[in-house]
Amino acid sequence: MSYIDQIDLQRVPRHIAVIMDGNGRWAKGKGKLRVFGHHNGVLSVRDVVEAAGDLGVEYLTLYTFSAENWNRPKLEVTAIMELLISTLNKEIAKLMKNNVRLNAIGDLDKLPGKCHRELEAAIEKTSVNTGLTLTLALSYSSREEIVHAAKELVAKVQSGELQLEDINEQMFEDNLYTSGMPNPELLIRTSGEYRISNYLLWQIAYAELYFTQKLWPDFRREDLFEAILDYQKRERRFGKTSEQVN
Ligand code: FPP
Numbered sequence: 001m002s003y004i005d006q007i008d009l010q011r012v013p014r015h016i017a018v019i020m021d022g023n024g025r026w027a028k029g030k031g032k033l034r035v036f037g038h039h040n041g042v043l044s045v046r047d048v049v050e051a052a053g054d055l056g057v058e059y060l061t062l063y064t065f066s067a068e069n070w071n072r073p074k075l076e077v078t079a080i081m082e083l084l085i086s087t088l089n090k091e092i093a094k095l096m097k098n099n100v101r102l103n104a105i106g107d108l109d110k111l112p113g114k115c116h117r118e119l120e121a122a123i124e125k126t127s128v129n130t131g132l133t134l135t136l137a138l139s140y141s142s143r144e145e146i147v148h149a150a151k152e153l154v155a156k157v158q159s160g161e162l163q164l165e166d167i168n169e170q171m172f173e174d175n176l177y178t179s180g181m182p183n184p185e186l187l188i189r190t191s192g193e194y195r196i197s198n199y200l201l202w203q204i205a206y207a208e209l210y211f212t213q214k215l216w217p218d219f220r221r222e223d224l225f226e227a228i229l230d231y232q233k234r235e236r237r238f239g240k241t242s243e244q245v246n
Contacts, residue, residue, distance in 0.1 A: 013185035013228065015060075016059070016061070016188065017188070023037030023216050043217070053100060065080060100126060101129040104136045110139045142199055185207060
């Protein structure tokens with residue numbers, strides 16, 4: 001029986017976050033430049049977005065470019081930004097056809113002007129869609145996001161709009177870039193690395209973590225189904241005992 005036939009469609013995670021890792025190593029293994037890996041990584045993005053939509057996943061959040069990634073060689077950074085633009089242009093019709101709503105989180109002002117503009121235009125165009133919300137984390141740092149939220153709250157306290165005693169977890173969450181989204185139930189990282197790398201630190205407090213040896217350009221819909229099946233076999237206790245949960 002294939003993986004998809006074993007998935008309980010009533011218990012598919014609402015939100016799946018992915019750390020797409022291993023593009024460089026994949027390319028190197030083939031004797032190619034790192035950029036070749038990123039280009040092939042886009043094919044995995046396409047497959048996984050479609051598969052997530054087919055399963056009724058509501059939110060898919062992809063770690064596309066971290067704040068730390070700006071420190072990579074200039075040539076690679078430029079190539080990724082250009083790839084982002086060309087991918088948006090190529091895929092926008094498909095996003096519309098598949099009812100996908102595009103979204104982005106991160107310090108987007110740091111993106112090159114053309115990239116930022118095209119991204120905003122694609123987000124605007126797909127805002128009418130009601131299916132999967134595809135969020136690209138771009139120039140993203142979770143610690144930066146948390147500091148940003150703290151500053152927002154302090155500003156509200158200073159202006160008298162908010163009382164210090166009234167600040168709670170929900171209010172803090174409402175000031176993160178992911179405001180309005182449910183927290184991910186499942187976080188997938190490819191390429192055999194066991195790290196979180198400054199990704200959605202607040203939001204994954206209770207997420208199930210799934211690590212696979214597969215490099216991102218090799219990760220396809222079957223691999224997503226396998227990760228979801230693994231998630232469905234786990235017991236999510238949220239600090240309670242097994243007996244309480246069952
Ligand atoms: C991690 O692999 C991948 C990235 C930093 C870039 C991810 C970008 C894409 C998949 C392409 C663009 C995506 C969209 C949505 C248009 P790595 O380079 O860190 O690999 P390594 O660890 O093997 O060096």
